[in-house]
Amino acid sequence: MQFLEALKYxxxxxxxxxxxxxxxxxxxxxxxxxxxxxxxKQADLHWKAEQCGYGNLMTALMAGQTKADYQIIFxxxxxxxxxxxxxxxxxxTHVLLEDLHAESExxxxxxxxxxxxxxxxxxxxxxxxxxxxxxPPLWPNAPVLMNDIQNLLPYVQAQLWAHFKSDxxxxxxxxxxxxxxxxxxxxRDSKALFHKGFPMSIEAIDCIAxxxxxxxxxxxxxxxxKLLVTDLDQVLWRGVIGEDGIDQISAHPDRENHCHxxxxxxxxxxxxxGTLLAAASKNNAEDVSALLDQPSQLKKAGxxxxxxxxxxxxxxxTEKSKQIQAICxxxxxxxxxxxxxxxxxxxxxxxxHHLPEVSCxxxxxxxSQLDTFxxxxxxxxxxxxxxxxxxxxxRFYEQKKKAEAFKLEHANLDDYLGSLQMTASIEQVTDSNQxxxxxxxxxxxxxxxxxxxLSQAEWRQFLEAPNRYIFTADLNDQFGDxxxxxxxxxxxxxxxxxxxxxxxxxxVFNRTVETAFLEWIAAQFKEEAxxxxxxxxxxxxxxxxxxxxxxxxxxxxxxxxxTKWFEAALPLKLPKxxxxxxxxxxxxx
Amino acid sequence: MNRTxxxxxxxxxxxxxxxxxxxxxxxxxxxxHSEKWDSxxxxxxxxxxxxxxxxxxxxxxxxxxxxFDLALSVTQEKVQEKLV
Numbered sequence: 001m002q003f004l005e006a007l008k009y010x011x012x013x014x015x016x017x018x019x020x021x022x023x024x025x026x027x028x029x030x031x032x033x034x035x036x037x038x039x040x041k042q043a044d045l046h047w048k049a050e051q052c053g054y055g056n057l058m059t060a061l062m063a064g065q066t067k068a069d070y071q072i073i074f075x076x077x078x079x080x081x082x083x084x085x086x087x088x089x090x091x092x093t094h095v096l097l098e099d100l101h102a103e104s105e106x107x108x109x110x111x112x113x114x115x116x117x118x119x120x121x122x123x124x125x126x127x128x129x130x131x132x133x134x135x136p137p138l139w140p141n142a143p144v145l146m147n148d149i150q151n152l153l154p155y156v157q158a159q160l161w162a163h164f165k166s167d168x169x170x171x172x173x174x175x176x177x178x179x180x181x182x183x184x185x186x187x188r189d190s191k192a193l194f195h196k197g198f199p200m201s202i203e204a205i206d207c208i209a210x211x212x213x214x215x216x217x218x219x220x221x222x223x224x225x226k227l228l229v230t231d232l233d234q235v236l237w238r239g240v241i242g243e244d245g246i247d248q249i250s251a252h253p254d255r256e257n258h259c260h261x262x263x264x265x266x267x268x269x270x271x272x273x274g275t276l277l278a279a280a281s282k283n284n285a286e287d288v289s290a291l292l293d294q295p296s297q298l299k300k301a302g303x304x305x306x307x308x309x310x311x312x313x314x315x316x317x318t319e320k321s322k323q324i325q326a327i328c329x330x331x332x333x334x335x336x337x338x339x340x341x342x343x344x345x346x347x348x349x350x351x352x353h354h355l356p357e358v359s360c361x362x363x364x365x366x367x368s369q370l371d372t373f374x375x376x377x378x379x380x381x382x383x384x385x386x387x388x389x390x391x392x393x394x395r396f397y398e399q400k401k402k403a404e405a406f407k408l409e410h411a412n413l414d415d416y417l418g419s420l421q422m423t424a425s426i427e428q429v430t431d432s433n434q435x436x437x438x439x440x441x442x443x444x445x446x447x448x449x450x451x452x453x454l455s456q457a458e459w460r461q462f463l464e465a466p467n468r469y470i471f472t473a474d475l476n477d478q479f480g481d482x483x484x485x486x487x488x489x490x491x492x493x494x495x496x497x498x499x500x501x502x503x504x505x506x507x508v509f510n511r512t513v514e515t516a517f518l519e520w521i522a523a524q525f526k527e528e529a530x531x532x533x534x535x536x537x538x539x540x541x542x543x544x545x546x547x548x549x550x551x552x553x554x555x556x557x558x559x560x561x562x563t564k565w566f567e568a569a570l571p572l573k574l575p576k577x578x579x580x581x582x583x584x585x586x587x588x589x
Numbered sequence: 590m591n592r593t594x595x596x597x598x599x600x601x602x603x604x605x606x607x608x609x610x611x612x613x614x615x616x617x618x619x620x621x622h623s624e625k626w627d628s629x630x631x632x633x634x635x636x637x638x639x640x641x642x643x644x645x646x647x648x649x650x651x652x653x654x655x656x657f658d659l660a661l662s663v664t665q666e667k668v669q670e671k672l673v
Contacts, residue, residue, distance in 0.1 A: 195632070
């Protein structure tokens with residue numbers, strides 16, 4: 001984005017109060033702030049950028065306070081080694097440079113620790129921009145020593161990664177990626193250092209700000225698709241299983257099968273990252289089972305994927321769009337979260353015509369198109385960070401499949417739900433266990449009574465306010481642990497319990513978890529409250545929860561601006577549920 | 590790019606940076622008589638001019654530009670230099 005355009009965007013007026021992005025850096029960040037605000041507004045986000053103050057990075061880190069919603073910590077090599085800076089009083093003597101190198105390990109770890117301590121006190125979503133520019137040219141009369149100093153940069157980058165890679169609130173920007181369009185000479189701008197107090201070119205600032213906004217807004221996470229549906233014949237393997245026979249199909253890594261082999265490897269990687277995989281194929285199910293369920297056949301065909309990598313396999317002679325719709329229903333996935341891969345243009349057209357929300361990608365005709373194909377697929381499944389939940393997702397769906405099969409063995413729903421032996425562990429969210437609930441709260445669309453999203457600051461504000469509580473429910477059944485599946489935000493106002501919002505993971509719909517959760521919540525306030533109130537706001541996606549209040553004997557009281565308010569007297573008259581509840585006693589505030 | 594074209598583009602740059610809509614006011618703008626022409630907006634102006642006209646201003650030229658007229662003459666000179 002040209003700087004003038006960025007200025008125009010940054011000056012656009014937006015309604016409501018702005019969220020604050022704090023930039024912590026020692027250099028002058030005015031133009032970065034302009035770009036940050038511009039990219040935020042381009043994404044329809046009303047964000048205002050502030051800076052901690054020129055040269056005040058260490059002071060801000062030591063103070064350990066912030067009122068911001070998001071922050072960018074923009075680092076340079078001189079922040080770790082102040083003696084390298086043009087601006088300090090340190091004399092550039094040969095001895096100083098030798099000492100600096102000798103003590104570099106301690107200095108870097110100490111500074112990383114300072115940032116870590118700061119982030120413990122200010123746990124908001126943070127982007128760290130690691131140093132990318134090497135030390136300023138110091139012209140020491142010793143090439144070996146200069147070489148040692150230049151090697152400090154990769155060491156600092158590696159240490160930052162080691163210190164912050166497992167912090168869910170922190171993302172370290174990949175500057176090699178962000179600045180890939182610029183040569184090193186286009187990144188450093190020595191003239192800008194003396195005139196603008198910032199040693200990088202406006203083009204570099206532009207690229208970095210764009211990626212900071214992408215990261216802070218969770219755009220990657222939000223945009224990531226959930227399910228990849230693939231065709232089988234001539235896509236997952238070479239050959240047509242129903243015609244050529246099981247012995248003729250192949251995905252071995254030889255020249256003819258290169259695309260199929262690499263595609264399977266790529267799919268295996270996606271599955272390990274939490275993407276769900278399904279197949280939609282016009283085939284006989286027995287033919288496909290004869291391959292996918294037989295280890296000897298899998299080996300013979302050079303297959304990387306097996307039956308248990310797939311959340312669903314649909315082999316029918318109906319249209320692919322209908323197969324995909326059925327898969328989506330079974331997995332509780334929306335069509336807009338699906339990518340479909342097929343080699344047949346007619347199938348791709350049919351799916352895109354009947355399900356325009358599904359992203360359709362053509363399988364490459366030759367290995368020369370493979371790279372472009374995989375890049376396009378990757379772009380649909382980029383996640384800024386993999387959570388433990390992502391890594392376990394396939395297992396959760398495996399449990400769900402087992403439960404579905406188990407359901408068929410039971411005469412009626414009550415019989416089935418009772419036999420699942422479900423237990424919910426309900427916990428009150430505190431400072432130490434808030435990451436996963438915060439993530440679930442902000443990504444749940446279908447069972448979300450209000451569709452509300454909260455910033456980290458708003459979440460913390462709710463958590464810390466008197467008489468306000470956040471609860472989670474973790475579900476276990478005879479097939480295993482489903483992890484945290486529900487989050488409720490609740491507060492007490494006079495003699496009323498207000499259910500601010502409740503979200504439920506789509507993996508456990510129709511299990512009566514929400515009933516058990518509501519019953520437990522109401523019981524916590526039976527001494528202080530006489531009624532429970534809740535609100536329902538229709539969103540484009542929350543159809544599955546719109547009957548929640550009426551099913552739980554609430555009465556509609558009023559409606560204003562797209563929000564309906566419901567009320568019920570305590571004790572609640574609730575329908576039967578099938579969940580045994582375990583919980584610690586509530587910490588009243 | 591002739592003087593008129595350069596002038597029109599400079600007017601747009603000045604309009605965005607100094608939040609001005611009146612062309613006459615822009616053309617008369619001088620740093621010494623404008624509260625809006627502070628050090629930050631001066632830097633923004635230099636960056637916008639450099640990027641828009643694909644020129645590089647020297648520190649002396651940056652110091653010299655303290656009115657719309659001077660911005661126009663310096664920019665025109667640099668653009669012509671680039672073409673030679």
